[in-house]
Amino acid sequence: MKVLQERICQDGNVLSDTVLKVDAFLNHQVDPKLAMQIGEEFAKRFANEQITKVLTIEASGIQFAMATGVALQVPFVYAKKKKAITQSDDVYTASVHSFTRKETYLISVAKTYLQPGERVLIVDDFLATGAALVGLCDIVKEAGAELVGVGAVIEKSFQEGRGLLEDRGIAIHSLARIKSMSPEGIEFIEEIAISKS
Amino acid sequence: MKVLQERICQDGNVLSDTVLKVDAFLNHQVDPKLAMQIGEEFAKRFANEQITKVLTIEASGIQFAMATGVALQVPFVYAKKKKAITQSDDVYTASVHSFTRKETYLISVAKTYLQPGERVLIVDDFLATGAALVGLCDIVKEAGAELVGVGAVIEKSFQEGRGLLEDRGIAIHSLARIKSMSPEGIEFIEEIAISKS
Numbered sequence: 001m002k003v004l005q006e007r008i009c010q011d012g013n014v015l016s017d018t019v020l021k022v023d024a025f026l027n028h029q030v031d032p033k034l035a036m037q038i039g040e041e042f043a044k045r046f047a048n049e050q051i052t053k054v055l056t057i058e059a060s061g062i063q064f065a066m067a068t069g070v071a072l073q074v075p076f077v078y079a080k081k082k083k084a085i086t087q088s089d090d091v092y093t094a095s096v097h098s099f100t101r102k103e104t105y106l107i108s109v110a111k112t113y114l115q116p117g118e119r120v121l122i123v124d125d126f127l128a129t130g131a132a133l134v135g136l137c138d139i140v141k142e143a144g145a146e147l148v149g150v151g152a153v154i155e156k157s158f159q160e161g162r163g164l165l166e167d168r169g170i171a172i173h174s175l176a177r178i179k180s181m182s183p184e185g186i187e188f189i190e191e192i193a194i195s196k197s
Numbered sequence: 198m199k200v201l202q203e204r205i206c207q208d209g210n211v212l213s214d215t216v217l218k219v220d221a222f223l224n225h226q227v228d229p230k231l232a233m234q235i236g237e238e239f240a241k242r243f244a245n246e247q248i249t250k251v252l253t254i255e256a257s258g259i260q261f262a263m264a265t266g267v268a269l270q271v272p273f274v275y276a277k278k279k280k281a282i283t284q285s286d287d288v289y290t291a292s293v294h295s296f297t298r299k300e301t302y303l304i305s306v307a308k309t310y311l312q313p314g315e316r317v318l319i320v321d322d323f324l325a326t327g328a329a330l331v332g333l334c335d336i337v338k339e340a341g342a343e344l345v346g347v348g349a350v351i352e353k354s355f356q357e358g359r360g361l362l363e364d365r366g367i368a369i370h371s372l373a374r375i376k377s378m379s380p381e382g383i384e385f386i387e388e389i390a391i392s393k394s
Contacts, residue, residue, distance in 0.1 A: 024310070028306075029272050030263065030266065030272060033267070059277075060255075066229055066232065066263050066264070067263070070233060074229075075228055077227070078256065112221075113220075113221070
C-alpha cells in the first residue's frame, strides 16, 4: 500500500534494526483518514470471504479494526488484556508474551461475541514476533469459528511472525512489509500479485 | 441521541444500580456504524470550536475518538496506560484511579502530540466518576493547549463525574445521560436545548 509505505518513510522513526516507531500517525497519535484507507484496503483484499466479524486486540489494533468494520459493514471485537468487573467469566483466553513490554499477559474474548460458524478476519497494527496474532488465532479456533485470514498494517518480515502464521496455513495480507531497516532507511518487500486477490 | 438510547435499552445490560454493561455494541464488540454516528454527533455538537485534535484514553475511547477524528478531519491521540519501549520519556502524565478495575495507574501522552495552542476535544465511552476524564483534562492544561470540551458517549449522571468537570468550567456533551437505572429499566435525562448548539 503505497500511501502507507510513503508515510512510514516520512513520519516513521527507526530506533534500531528491530524497533520502528510509528506513533506520530498510527498508534498513539492517529491519522484517521489513513486509518480509514487501511480499513478499506483490508476490506478489498478479503472482499470475497464473506467476513462476519473483525477481531483485534486492544489497544492499537482498535482503530484499524474499526476502519475495517466500517468498510465491511460488520461488527468488530477487541480482545481485552485485563478483566473489567463488567466482563463475564465466560471467555476464551490465550496467553501472549509481549516482547516490547517484556511481559506475559492473558487476552480474553467473551464467548458470546465469537460464535461457531462466524467468518473472522483478524487485524492488528504490527506483525512481528506474531505472539499476539497467534493468540488471537487460537481464540478463533477455540470458538469454532472460521479464520479467514490475518491483516497486518506493518509487517517486520525479518521477524518470525509470518512464518508462525504460514505454518498454520493462514492467509496473511500485510500492507507494508519491511524487509530490513536501520536509522539510515527502510527497505520494503514489493507487493506481489496475490495481494490483489 | 435517540438511536443510542434505544440501543442501550435494547442491547445494554444493567448489572446493578451502578454497573451498565454495553460490551455487545460499544466497548468489547463494537457496532462500527453506531460508533461512526457517535463521532458525527460529537462533531456536530462542537462544530464551531475549531478543534485541532481529539484526545481519548486507551482502550475503549479509541473507537469514538477515531469516529470523531474522521468527522472533524483532525488527528486523534490516545493516552497510554503503560509505557511501550518505543515511547519517549518526554510525556505528560496524570494519575488515574479506576473504580471498575480497582487500581491506580499512570496515563501518558507524548508531549510532541499535544502542543500549546491546540484546541482539544476529549472524548470517552463513559462519564461516571470522571477520574479518567479529569486526568485527561489535567494533561491538556499541562500542555498549554485549549480544552474545548468533553464528549461522553454515556453519562451516569448519578455519579460525581459531571460535577467535577463542571466545577472546572468545562463544556460537557453526553449523548445518553442516565438519571437512574436498575435491572428493571433505565431512566434517561432528556436532552435540552444547549445540546443542539
